[in-house]
Amino acid sequence: MLAPDITFRRSVTPYDVLAAAAYVQSTLGGNNLPVLQGESSNILIFRIYNNYAAAAGIASAVNVRVTTFDTVDPGSHTATKSVSAQEWIRVYENGYGENATPPGLYSRYIGLDTAVGAQGNFYVPEFGSAGTSTPQIRAGTDTNGVGFIEIASYSEIPDAVGTASYTFGISIEYEWSS
Amino acid sequence: MIADNIPCTNKTLEERGLPADSFFEVEFDDGSSLTEKEINWSAIAEEMRVAYFGATKTVFVCKFPVSTLWVHHGDLRAHVDVPSGCQAYQAVRSQALILDGKRQTKILGRAVGIIKDGEVIEEQFINETEHEVFGTRK
Numbered sequence: 001m002l003a004p005d006i007t008f009r010r011s012v013t014p015y016d017v018l019a020a021a022a023y024v025q026s027t028l029g030g031n032n033l034p035v036l037q038g039e040s041s042n043i044l045i046f047r048i049y050n051n052y053a054a055a056a057g058i059a060s061a062v063n064v065r066v067t068t069f070d071t072v073d074p075g076s077h078t079a080t081k082s083v084s085a086q087e088w089i090r091v092y093e094n095g096y097g098e099n100a101t102p103p104g105l106y107s108r109y110i111g112l113d114t115a116v117g118a119q120g121n122f123y124v125p126e127f128g129s130a131g132t133s134t135p136q137i138r139a140g141t142d143t144n145g146v147g148f149i150e151i152a153s154y155s156e157i158p159d160a161v162g163t164a165s166y167t168f169g170i171s172i173e174y175e176w177s178s
Numbered sequence: 179m180i181a182d183n184i185p186c187t188n189k190t191l192e193e194r195g196l197p198a199d200s201f202f203e204v205e206f207d208d209g210s211s212l213t214e215k216e217i218n219w220s221a222i223a224e225e226m227r228v229a230y231f232g233a234t235k236t237v238f239v240c241k242f243p244v245s246t247l248w249v250h251h252g253d254l255r256a257h258v259d260v261p262s263g264c265q266a267y268q269a270v271r272s273q274a275l276i277l278d279g280k281r282q283t284k285i286l287g288r289a290v291g292i293i294k295d296g297e298v299i300e301e302q303f304i305n306e307t308e309h310e311v312f313g314t315r316k
Contacts, residue, residue: 002195003196136236171273
């Protein structure tokens with residue numbers, strides 16, 4: 001089997017690839033405004049697909065877990081400002097599905113709203129793409145269709161953190177075998 | 179011999195998304211052996227949901243009796259000696275992320291472990307980021 005082909009995509013057609021997790025808010029005064037200290041962002045909904053292109057021989061991603069990215073990259077705000085350790089990002093499952101190419105229809109499921117970041121603070125999706133209680137995203141190379149899970153995420157900024165601008169990364173860890 | 183009856187793959191490690199120095203090596207109970215350079219793990223394994231130190235996880239366990247299973251990753255390697263009546267599994271652990279307009283997928287390491295009566299009793303993990311082998315045993 002080939003390595004899983006994981007992509008982060010928008011949750012609406014045509015399911016464009018997501019380049020970044022951009023947290024903004026809509027409030028009096030307009031949309032896409034910055035999220036200030038003491039405020040929460042709008043909900044950002046995206047999908048994590050495995051093998052969106054429906055290629056042959058792709059492995060399923062199993063033991064999936066979601067977190068916000070924390071890196072030693074000196075250019076990363078998440079490292080230098082310990083943002084992820086402060087658990088400013090919250091995620092929960094919003095649905096799952098497979099059996100369509102491109103997969104569009106999904107089963108709605110609202111998972112447990114979980115603060116992620118810091119060591120060991122992952123979110124494990126309650127349901128995998130097949131609708132079973134195993135956190136996996138199947139690749140659609142057997143009899144199943146291309147799989148995805150849909151994630152809802154928002155930032156929740158504490159009071160008194162100042163006015164700096166922060167960058168967040170979203171990552172998933174998963175296991176697979178050839 | 180068990181190894182003689184396993185279908186070989188026609189793809190290289192790199193074509194399967196693995197570095198050239200990251201592979202498993204399995205020795206069966208009958209003394210025959212194979213590596214990931216020759217076969218896919220899926221050719222000898224089946225999916226199983228198992229207990230995992232207070233939680234559960236999905237593993238792909240070898241369908242054949244194994245005496246020793248190694249995983250190599252870079253200059254590190256880990257192995258398990260599989261007692262009679264137990265099964266062995268191994269997996270690649272990867273990470274996909276989006277950060278500031280960039281997307282990246284990378285391999286974090288490899289895990290190898292032993293299953294007894296539907297429960298993981300030992301797991302070794304080669305952590306590429308920390309360049310160490312971390313083990314857990316029940």
